[in-house]
Amino acid sequence: MNSIILRTASNYLLPMLILFSVFVLLRGHYEPGGGFVGGLVAAIAFVLHSFAHGLKETRRFLRIHPGVFIPIGLLLSLISAVLPMIGGQSLMTGLWFNEPVPVIGLIGSALFFEIGVYFVVFGVTLTMLFTITESV
Amino acid sequence: MTDPYIILPVLLHLLTAILLIFCWKKVRAQKIISVAGNLVIVLLAFGLWMKVWNLGILTMQGGGWEAPFGITFVADTLSATLMLLTAIAGLAVAIYSCAGITKNRIQYGYFPIVHFLLMGLNGAFLAGDIFNLYVWFEVIIISSFVLMTLGGRKPQLEGAINYVTMNLLASVIFLTAIGILYGLTGSLNMADLSIKIANIENRELVHVTAILFFVGFGIKSAVFPLYFWLPSSYNTPPSAIAAIFGGLLTKVGIYALIRVFTLIYIPDSFLKGVFLFVAGATLVTGAIGALGKTDIRRLLSYLIICHIGYMLAGLALYTEQAMTGALFYLFHDIVIKTNLFLIAGLIYKIAGTYKMSELGGIYRRYPKLSLVMAAVFFSLVGIPPLSGFWPKLYLISESLNSGSYILLASILIASFITMYVIAKLWAEVFWKEPMVVTDLKAAGFDALSNFKKQLLVIPVIALTALTLYMGFGAQHIAVLAERISTELFHHQPYIDAVFEPKN
Numbered sequence: 001m002n003s004i005i006l007r008t009a010s011n012y013l014l015p016m017l018i019l020f021s022v023f024v025l026l027r028g029h030y031e032p033g034g035g036f037v038g039g040l041v042a043a044i045a046f047v048l049h050s051f052a053h054g055l056k057e058t059r060r061f062l063r064i065h066p067g068v069f070i071p072i073g074l075l076l077s078l079i080s081a082v083l084p085m086i087g088g089q090s091l092m093t094g095l096w097f098n099e100p101v102p103v104i105g106l107i108g109s110a111l112f113f114e115i116g117v118y119f120v121v122f123g124v125t126l127t128m129l130f131t132i133t134e135s136v
Numbered sequence: 137m138t139d140p141y142i143i144l145p146v147l148l149h150l151l152t153a154i155l156l157i158f159c160w161k162k163v164r165a166q167k168i169i170s171v172a173g174n175l176v177i178v179l180l181a182f183g184l185w186m187k188v189w190n191l192g193i194l195t196m197q198g199g200g201w202e203a204p205f206g207i208t209f210v211a212d213t214l215s216a217t218l219m220l221l222t223a224i225a226g227l228a229v230a231i232y233s234c235a236g237i238t239k240n241r242i243q244y245g246y247f248p249i250v251h252f253l254l255m256g257l258n259g260a261f262l263a264g265d266i267f268n269l270y271v272w273f274e275v276i277i278i279s280s281f282v283l284m285t286l287g288g289r290k291p292q293l294e295g296a297i298n299y300v301t302m303n304l305l306a307s308v309i310f311l312t313a314i315g316i317l318y319g320l321t322g323s324l325n326m327a328d329l330s331i332k333i334a335n336i337e338n339r340e341l342v343h344v345t346a347i348l349f350f351v352g353f354g355i356k357s358a359v360f361p362l363y364f365w366l367p368s369s370y371n372t373p374p375s376a377i378a379a380i381f382g383g384l385l386t387k388v389g390i391y392a393l394i395r396v397f398t399l400i401y402i403p404d405s406f407l408k409g410v411f412l413f414v415a416g417a418t419l420v421t422g423a424i425g426a427l428g429k430t431d432i433r434r435l436l437s438y439l440i441i442c443h444i445g446y447m448l449a450g451l452a453l454y455t456e457q458a459m460t461g462a463l464f465y466l467f468h469d470i471v472i473k474t475n476l477f478l479i480a481g482l483i484y485k486i487a488g489t490y491k492m493s494e495l496g497g498i499y500r501r502y503p504k505l506s507l508v509m510a511a512v513f514f515s516l517v518g519i520p521p522l523s524g525f526w527p528k529l530y531l532i533s534e535s536l537n538s539g540s541y542i543l544l545a546s547i548l549i550a551s552f553i554t555m556y557v558i559a560k561l562w563a564e565v566f567w568k569e570p571m572v573v574t575d576l577k578a579a580g581f582d583a584l585s586n587f588k589k590q591l592l593v594i595p596v597i598a599l600t601a602l603t604l605y606m607g608f609g610a611q612h613i614a615v616l617a618e619r620i621s622t623e624l625f626h627h628q629p630y631i632d633a634v635f636e637p638k639n
Contacts, residue, residue, distance in 0.1 A: 071157040078150055084200075090140045091147070093200040 003052075010052035017045035025118050026104055026111075035114035039121025047129055055133050066126035073119025080112035138636065139194040142184060142211040142262065145219055148177050149255035156248040163242045167234045170247045174227040177254075181216075181223035188216040193623075193633040195264065203634050204328040208264035212630060214463070214620045215261040218391060221467060222261070224602065225383050225474045226254045228595035232478050233376040235584065235591040236485070241286050241374070249286070253279035253380065260388050264634060266314055266400075267324045269392060273310070273356070277303050280385060283377045284369060295369035302355055302365040310352035313345045320345070327634035329400045330627060346401045350410070353396070357389025358441050359448055360417035367425070367437040371490075375481025378433060382440055383474030387466060390447045394462070398624040403454060411452030416546035419445030423553035432480045432490045432565070435557060436473075439516075442550050443469055446531060449543055453534050456621045461530025463617040468523045468606055472516055475599040479509050482592055483565065485581040492561060496568030505593065506566050508600050513562060515603045517555045523606035526614065 021041035028034025046066075050058035084093035096108035104111075152173030159165040188194055188211050198207035211219075230250070237246055256275030263269040277300070284296040318324055320341060321332040336342050351362075358366040366386070370378050397403055403411065422442030429435040443465070450462020480490065486502070487495050499506040511522075518524030528551060535544040581589070606613050623629065 067160070071154045074150070074154045074157070078147065078154065082147060085140050088140060090197050090200045091143050092198055 007052045010048050014045050014049050017048070018042055021045070021118075025114060028114060029110060035117030036121050038114075039118040040125060042118070042122050043125035043129070046126055050130075050133070055130060059130070062126075066123050066130065069119045069123030070127070073116045073121075073123060075116070076119065077113050077116030080109045080116065083109055137191055137194055137633065138196065139187070139211075140196050142194050142196050143209055145177050145180050145184065145223065146255050146258045146262065148173065148180060149251045149258060152177075153248040153251035153255065156251065157245075160245070161243055163239050166242055166247045170230045170251065171227070171234065173251065174223065174230045178220075178223040178227050181220040184211060185216040185220045188213055193630055195633050195636065204323055204325045207268050208325055208327070208634050209262045209268075210264035210327075210630065210634060211262060212620075212623055212633075213616070214391075214394070214624065217467065217616065217620065218261045218387075218470075219258050221470045222254060222257050222384055225380070225470060225599075226250075228474060228478065228599050229376050229379050231591055232379070232481070232595045235588040236376045236478075236481055237374055244286055246283070246286060246377075249279050249282050250377075250380065253283065257384055257388055261391060264327065265325050266317070266329065266396075269326075270307070270310055270314060273307060273388075273392075276385065276388065277307065280381060283380075284373050286373070286377075289372070292372040295372040298365040299369035302362065306352045306355035309348050309355070313348035313352060316341065316345050316348070325634065326395070326399055327631040330631060333400055342401075343404075343407070346397075346403070346407060347410075349396050349401075350393070350407075353389045353393045354414065355389075357386045357393065357444055357448075359414050359444055360421050360441075363418070363422070363441045363444075366441055367434055370437045370440070371431060371433040375433075375477050375484060379474045379477035379481070382436065382477045383470050386440060386444055387470055390444065390466060393448070394451060394459075394624065397451060398459075399627050399630065408452055408454055411448060411454075412540060412543055415445050415448035415452045416543050417445075418442070418448060419546040419550035423550040423557075426557045427553060429557075430492050432483065432492060432495075432561065433477070435492075435561065436476050436480060439476075439554060439557070440473055442554065443473075445550060446527065446547070449531055449535070449547060450527075452543070453531070453538055453540065455534055455538070456618070456625050457530055457537075458534040459621040459624060460614065460617040461527045461534065463620050464530065464613055465527035467613060467617070468515075468527060468603070471599055471602050471606065472512060472523070475512050475596060475603065476516065478596050478599070479512060482581075482596060485584075485592065492564040495565045497566075499566040508597055509566075510562070511604060512596075512600050513558045515607055517558050518551060521607055521610065523603050523610065523613075525607070526610045 021038040024033040024041055025035055025038030026033075028038065046058055046062065049061065053061075081092045084095055085091055092113075094108050094110050096106055100106050152169060155169050155173075156166050159169065193213075194211045196209040197203060198209065200206070230247075233246070233250070253276060256272050256279060260269055260272035260276065263272055281296060281300050284299060285292055314324070317329065317333075320336055320338070321329055323329055323332055333342060355362045370381055373381075401407075419442055422438050422440075422445060426435050426438035426442060429438060446465045447462045447469070450458045450460075450465070482505075483495065483498065484490055486498060489495060515522040515524050518528050528547065531547055532544060535541070535547065581592075584592075
């Protein structure tokens with residue numbers, strides 16, 4: 001799509017959308033949101049970029065293949081789930097820091113699980129969409 | 137007893153799969169990681185089995201939430217044994233795949249998906265929560281669908297469409313049953329359901345959910361009359377994949393049936409009648425289906441269906457002795473069906489075809505290998521004292537005791553037809569005059585390096601050895617099956633283990 005409005009807008013929207021996706025990810029513990037939605041929003045940021053600038057440009061901008069995010073995210077989720085087992089507790093037991101971190105709030109193993117989901121969804125969505133776009 | 141580590145085999149499969157995805161295009165690294173991962177899992181599963189054997193039922197509450205509310209994982213003797221057999225079959229298939237799966241398939245994610253499939257199987261065996269069981273079934277379906285279509289040839293897609301349509305239908309029925317059950321009892325924990333279902337006044341609705349579960353699991357384990365998806369889909373993928381499917385996929389349906397109809401529901405006479413009819417019909421129709429087949433893998437697919445009938449017969453008779461027979465058959469079947477499909481793949485590598493009319497002379501060319509295969513065929517047929525014989529003995533004597541003569545006749549008919557079909561296969565494939573090699577490209581067994589030949593042959597020999605052990609060491613397996621059968625019929629310890637107060 002060759003539209004100057006879209007191209008200009010997408011340049012500003014990309015960082016905004018990514019920031020919003022992180023916000024959605026962080027608020028997901030007690031309120032609507034979470035890793036899945038956050039990952040989708042982040043993926044959409046790049047899809048919009050590819051609409052405006054073409055797929056080649058987006059791939060160059062992203063530098064690494066989006067598929068790489070899949071195992072990284074899975075590994076992060078797995079580690080956060082397994083971590084309580086080292087202390088003899090059940091799988092996926094929530095471990096929390098005592099002191100809240102500014103802006104984010106309390107940090108626990110659930111957050112890292114969500115970040116893992118975020119990465120997986122981001123990687124899967126972009127891989128699928130890029131592959132489909134290329135094969136059309 | 138609480139033990140957070142029973143889930144480890146599931147997690148290790150996931151970890152192996154993740155490592156494999158990191159090595160997406162590196163074929164050699166993938167082979168090494170997969171075999172190493174499976175090896176560790178076999179050891180772990182054996183450790184778990186020993187622990188369960190010595191200490192009794194082990195449980196784990198996901199996230200530390202207590203039983204009726206959290207997700208429970210339970211390892212009783214049945215689960216632990218099935219996990220051990222799954223791990224062994226997985227290792228055999230992984231070793232075989234190193235030489236039996238093309239580079240192209242490996243680069244498109246064959247090994248990670250296999251590990252996701254095995255993870256799903258292990259999870260299903262451990263699940264102590266009926267909805268969690270459903271989730272593991274979905275993991276299994278999705279991974280098996282990908283495995284089935286990997287390569288993307290037209291017959292593969294046709295088979296896969298059949299497969300996924302029927303299995304999704306089964307999942308819908310299963311999920312409906314779970315929904316109604318939850319509406320009735322307000323619980324999804326199987327141990328909790330076991331207590332609550334007995335006090336429900338609306339017995340008709342309880343029976344309806346029981347039938348729904350039976351239909352859902354029945355489709356998944358390919359019983360009469362909804363088995364047609366199995367022969368059309370199992371003969372299209374490469375043999376290593378077909379081996380996992382044939383050995384393990386239908387068995388997880390049988391596992392779920394056994395679990396649900398001993399723990400949650402106690403079948404009444406009507407339901408037992410339905411089981412009896414379906415078991416008999418599966419035995420007879422599956423056997424008749426195998427009769428006219430000329431393609432080895434199609435024949436084996438019908439034999440899978442036919443032999444599912446034995447396990448269902450054990451459930452239908454609903455006595456401890458019969459269940460012992462069914463469980464013995466289940467263990468025997470997992471090993472032997474995996475092995476049979478690996479053997480079919482080996483024959484394909486040697487001769488380049490699955491058509492029995494074009495095959496022949498394998499005994500003359502590979503006498504030692506043929507003897508190994510003969511041992512497997514004899515065990516399948518159930519020549520005493522090999523492993524197929526003992527479970528049938530249990531089933532036959534129990535059906536005599538309970539006066540189910542029609543089932544008895546079906547069991548005998550199925551056994552004789554199996555014998556006839558296997559004898560025909562042996563005569564055609566091994567004894568007939570040598571064939572003309574039709575497809576030189578596929579028939580590359582002689583051209584393979586010695587190491588690759590060993591990779592293909594060793595899993596077959598190892599599984600054959602296990603089968604022979606099950607035959608000659610039948611008393612060990614019988615003791616195991618009897619213990620499991622007792623656990624299934626007296627499920628109070630299972631319930632106590634799940635609701636054990638936290639220490």
